[in-house]
Amino acid sequence: MNPSPPVIKKKEGFNGQKAIVIPRGILHKASSQHPILAGIQLTDIGFYPKAKFHYRERNKGIDQYILLYCVGGKGEVSIEESSYLIGTGSFIVIPAEKVHSYSSNEQQPWTIYWAHFKGDQVPSIVSLLLKRQKSLQGTVQYDESRIKLFDDIYLNLERGYSTDNLCYASMSFWHFLSSFIFEEKFNYALKKNVLNPVEISIDYMQKNLHTTLTLEGIANAVNLSASHFSAIFKEQTGLAPIKYFNQLKVQKACQYIQLTSLRIKEISAALGIDDPYYFSRMFSKIMGISPQDYKFRKEIKKDSKL
The missing domain is CATH 2.60.120.280 (Regulatory protein AraC)
Structure with missing residues (x-):
């Protein structure tokens, strides 16, 4: 048998x-x-x-x-x-x-x-x-x-x-x-949700995680000056718009690492970052660990389970 x-x-x-x-x-x-x-x-x-x-x-x-x-x-x-x-x-x-x-x-x-x-x-x-x-x-x-x-x-x-x-x-x-x-x-x-400029800008960021955005470009998307937009965004979120955008990119990168077999270089490219070394530094600054080590730990944990 x-x-x-x-x-x-x-x-x-x-x-x-x-x-x-x-x-x-x-x-x-x-x-x-x-x-x-x-x-x-x-x-x-x-x-x-x-x-x-x-x-x-x-x-x-x-x-x-x-x-x-x-x-x-x-x-x-x-x-x-x-x-x-x-x-x-x-x-x-x-x-x-x-x-x-x-x-x-x-x-x-x-x-x-x-x-x-x-x-x-x-x-x-x-x-x-x-x-x-x-x-x-x-x-x-x-x-x-x-x-x-x-x-x-x-x-x-x-x-x-x-x-x-x-x-x-x-x-x-x-x-x-x-x-x-x-x-x-x-x-x-x-509840009725009326999107304010900050919420609209975050939607815009999420839809453009594969690109490189500037402060001026995001502000233009919500019809505000860069200085005024930056001030109200930081007041509501506690972060500058580009720093917030980078956090969203890293969050998406973590999902790619967890749920796909993409290499780090491919994930960087999918997020509109041509320089994988710059991507690695940005990821490490936000997550406290490099994307390579993050991926390695996920693989080790997966292999260690019955």
Whole structure:
């Protein structure tokens, strides 16, 4: 008889997945200056659709809490000596520092929204969850507004790591968590969004990550003088426009490294930077690590998982 094929297990790489890992240096600096972020802060966030063979095991736990929310398929979560079956509508919070593992069902792979978070107020939030649910696991009815709230958090973080974005994501994520703890009270109202020049300029930046933009060019796109635009942009985001644009480029580069097999030189070119050495310096300044080392660490972590 032919031997059975080895079981495939992977932590990421699913068609249609989304993921953002906030640079720890930026997050640490912001949280040390703003009590809102000290209370609760997102560190990672993402969406894995039909994640067949998804598997993670952490024998020592991590210093963040993890929320898994399943909207399709099945899976299983183990926390220390306890096991939980996860199905459509189920959610679970994995406490920090707890040994745990989780895996998607091979026949009916789960579709999950997930987030890593921590902060001074998080233990109290989880205690409240336990008091109301009597368990780390619970079930909620599917609500499109809950998904829209998650997408809103994700999209704002995708627009960069300004203090405003980090605080907004933190406060919105508190609301997102409350939709699981107080499901009967959850009622998200749609808001009319009128884009101001800064928001329009960030849209313009995102659409032109493959090019080189100047301050004058971005200001012209929103019909403002360079000096006036630069002043209101920095007032709202805390960063100069070009520095913000470079952060968006590096965020996109991280996604390329995580989700594609492109070489560093190819990623640099895809972001409109002809000089890969300049790209490497820019990446290192923002991320605190070179793109080569960042890619190497991702590959090592991937290979080290079962």
